[in-house]
Amino acid sequence: MGLLVLVRHGQSEWNSKRIFSGQSNPKLTAQGVEEAKRTGQLLKSKSLKFDMAYSSCLARARNTLGLILTEMEQSQLHVIEDKRFNERDYGELTGLTVEAASQNYGVEQVHRWRQSFDEVPPGGESLEMTAKRTSNAFNSCVLP
Template structure:
């Protein structure tokens, strides 16, 4: 039985391009982001993948990325579930600020702690640990059972919500996940064992 899970961070957004903290705000994809999403779909097609169900967040950039990938796959009518549990980390008071301006306001060291620590949230926002606390139960209740039943599942979401899932799937420590970067529009392919641990992991970046 194939138990296939593919995680894809959305293509470049308008706020990624402007170096802004985005969080739960809802900018669209740039032209580059659209191209990245189409390229992701093409890579999945070349791998011969077809999906039984897709999951995404309630944010436009993830949904648009998913739509573009499914169009490349010829699966535009695929059942898709949207849930805010898969939303990006909420950056609180940093949301909408240029990252360089934030460093000037709070200092480089403090902003680095907010961005790269596991459990220290920015003011009014979420840490990666907080993001995990909402994304992982959703994964365990909805996504993982689909995969373990033999379905091929595609998830289009965000850097931090996906990193929290990767931490759980791969059994990474907080220190290990903080070093893990997810490129926009690059699929991460998993074949899972019956016990939910990965049998194969592949980064589809070419």
Template structure:
């Protein structure tokens, strides 16, 4: 039985391009981001990938990435679930700020701690630990059962919500996950064993 999960971070967004903290804000994809999502769909189509169900966040950059991928594999009308549990980490008071301006205001070291620590949230926002506490229950109750039922599942979301899932799937420590960066529009293909352990992982970079 094939048990396949494809994780895909959204393509470049307008605020990625402008070096802004995005979080739960809802900017669109750039032309490059759209091209990245279309390319992801083509790569998966070239592999003969077909999906049974798709999941995405409540934000348009992930939703549009999901749709471009589905268009690319010839499944434009596939059942797709949207949930804010898969939203990007909430950057709180940093949302909308230029990252360089934030460093000038709070200092390089403090901003680095907020961005890269596991459990220190920015003011009014979420840490990676907080994001995982929101994302993982949804993954366990809604996404993983579909995979374990022998389905091919697409999950198009965000850098931090997906990192919280990758942390569990790859059995990474709190320190190890901080070194993991997911490329925009780059699919990661997991194949699962019957006991939910990972049989294989492939990154379509």
């Protein structure tokens, strides 16, 4: 039986400022780098060794994974990138702070876009659309 480890990227510059990142490529903050390193240390302390690694094509995800693998002494492991694992596309909200988006579209509407399963932000994708995209990648790439 296999073990699946799922890790989200460490804090990015835009996360720290409450900016919708979506499929943009803000860098990791110093805190994000430390989060990734601590994750790698924790996984190593559990004596885990990966056979395979997958990542989205976003720099913050790849950098987080690289830091984790370095801490685990597995930095030479081949990483399979797939854009279907990319973060949710926030469309026109990308690059806006939560506060600015709330001023433009209303607090309740922004809350619905962020929290509901089927609400689609302008030019973006709903959580449902994101789930279908990532599930397809998981079922076709990882599960086999």
